[in-house]
Amino acid sequence: MTLPLITTKSEEIFAAAQKIMPGGVNSPVRAFKSVGGQPIVFDRVKGAYVWDVDGNQYIDYVGSWGPAICGHTHPDVINALKEALEKGTSFGAPCVLENVLAEMVIDAVPSIEMVRFVNSGTEACLSVLRLMRAFTGRDKLIKFEGCYHGHGDMFLVKAGSGVATLGLPDSPGVPKSVTSSTLTAPYNDLEAVKHLFNENPGEIAGVILEPIVGNAGFIPPDAGFLEGLRVLTKENGALLVFDEVMTGFRIAYGGVQEKFGVTPDLTTLGKVIGGGLPVGAYGGRRDIMSMVAPAGPMYQAGTLSGNPLAMTAGIKTLELLQKPGTYEYLDKITKKLSEGLLQIAKETGHAACGGQISGMFGLFFTQGPVHNYEDAKKSDLAKFSRFHRGMLERGIYLAPSQFEAGFTSLAHTDEDIEKTLAAAREVMSSW
Ligand SMILES: Cc1ncc(COP(=O)(O)O)c(C=O)c1O
Numbered sequence: 001m002t003l004p005l006i007t008t009k010s011e012e013i014f015a016a017a018q019k020i021m022p023g024g025v026n027s028p029v030r031a032f033k034s035v036g037g038q039p040i041v042f043d044r045v046k047g048a049y050v051w052d053v054d055g056n057q058y059i060d061y062v063g064s065w066g067p068a069i070c071g072h073t074h075p076d077v078i079n080a081l082k083e084a085l086e087k088g089t090s091f092g093a094p095c096v097l098e099n100v101l102a103e104m105v106i107d108a109v110p111s112i113e114m115v116r117f118v119n120s121g122t123e124a125c126l127s128v129l130r131l132m133r134a135f136t137g138r139d140k141l142i143k144f145e146g147c148y149h150g151h152g153d154m155f156l157v158k159a160g161s162g163v164a165t166l167g168l169p170d171s172p173g174v175p176k177s178v179t180s181s182t183l184t185a186p187y188n189d190l191e192a193v194k195h196l197f198n199e200n201p202g203e204i205a206g207v208i209l210e211p212i213v214g215n216a217g218f219i220p221p222d223a224g225f226l227e228g229l230r231v232l233t234k235e236n237g238a239l240l241v242f243d244e245v246m247t248g249f250r251i252a253y254g255g256v257q258e259k260f261g262v263t264p265d266l267t268t269l270g271k272v273i274g275g276g277l278p279v280g281a282y283g284g285r286r287d288i289m290s291m292v293a294p295a296g297p298m299y300q301a302g303t304l305s306g307n308p309l310a311m312t313a314g315i316k317t318l319e320l321l322q323k324p325g326t327y328e329y330l331d332k333i334t335k336k337l338s339e340g341l342l343q344i345a346k347e348t349g350h351a352a353c354g355g356q357i358s359g360m361f362g363l364f365f366t367q368g369p370v371h372n373y374e375d376a377k378k379s380d381l382a383k384f385s386r387f388h389r390g391m392l393e394r395g396i397y398l399a400p401s402q403f404e405a406g407f408t409s410l411a412h413t414d415e416d417i418e419k420t421l422a423a424a425r426e427v428m429s430s431w
Pocket of ligand 1: 065122123148210214243245246
């Protein structure tokens with residue numbers, strides 16, 4: 001890409017958008033508020049690349065915020081969708097595609113014996129919370145600072161990326177009576193969780209977490225943290241819920257729970273299982289899932305749930321991920337990227353830390369180490385903004401917030417990574 005980056009059409013479209021949609025977007029982080037400057041308006045996506053309306057091409061490390069793990073518009077997914085389209089866009093009745101995807105999810109994810117499909121990660125998390133409460137007869141919930149579980153009222157407490165980026169401690173409109181049942185602890189702090197259980201005996205329905213955090217930047221669990229939560233929840237008659245909306249089928253085919261060998265009671269999924277169409281899911285132990293209507297009394301429903309196009313894209317995506325070597329490849333290229341970025345930061349004199357697992361990575365502009373959201377907040381946000389803009393100008397599309405993880409895909413090549421590192425060297429050497 002040649003500098004300066006020309007984005008005249010993006011600017012025109014975004015100016016018009018701001019008059020007709022709040023902030024010009026339909027999801028806040030897209031507006032680039034935390035990094036400054038104008039967002040890029042996309043025209044099309046393919047493989048590891050995106051093109052904006054001015055014709056600029058970028059190597060994409062956002063991947064539609066996670067779903068594009070096989071690369072954008074993979075031909076197998078597109079062809080399957082074309083076929084499915086001919087049969088209809090929505091049934092509102094049982095279809096065999098739901099069985100197929102449900103069986104794939106159950107086979108893959110250790111905790112899931114039964115599953116319910118919904119339309120987004122937010123919906124999955126809202127539903128799983130109702131189920132946690134219905135099953136235990138308890139109202140309180142423990143979540144972790146910096147973890148995001150969608151925009152449901154009771155999760156909008158210390159909720160990471162989007163909320164953090166906008167500097168909103170909570171959102172107006174969320175009643176105190178709702179969030180008073182939401183208890184929070186620092187991530188990776190088992191003692192804090194123990195304390196909450198001791199202070200609220202018999203009242204806590206369960207613990208929900210991102211088993212690898214992506215919404216406060218990339219933060220992996222410390223050794224023993226997930227295992228410790230498993231023990232504590234069991235001891236206290238509470239449920240353990242892994243929100244694997246981001247990590248499911250990304251960290252490993254069976255998610256973080258397969259990779260780390262800790263099995264929660266319930267799991268939420270989204271992103272990858274929809275292959276780029278709107279899907280979420282929640283599932284888990286058969287005895288708990290049997291409470292969901294119409295098998296049981298806990299009500300939850302959806303006009304478009306189990307939509308045939310979304311099921312088709314999900315099935316094809318998971319089929320592609322089953323091929324041998326998939327996760328090894330993601331790990332290899334992402335490691336090269338992550339280690340390369342850290343090395344360049346070191347050589348150019350910038351304090352930085354970060355890491356990756358499989359096709360998920362992060363880079364904080366702070367010495368670190370980062371074990372939780374408080375540590376992540378020590379990052380130099382002005383530096384991140386300059387880095388982000390510099391990379392954008394060189395054709396590299398990174399998530400527009402220090403508090404978001406990055407994603408690679410099967411379509412990213414060694415050459416893409418090398419181009420990205422060359423751009424990073426130029427940018428980091430320029431200040
Ligand atoms: C871990 C996690 N949970 C839930 C959600 C909400 O999913 P959605 O944006 O599909 O509603 C997200 C979205 O980024 C997420 O990362």
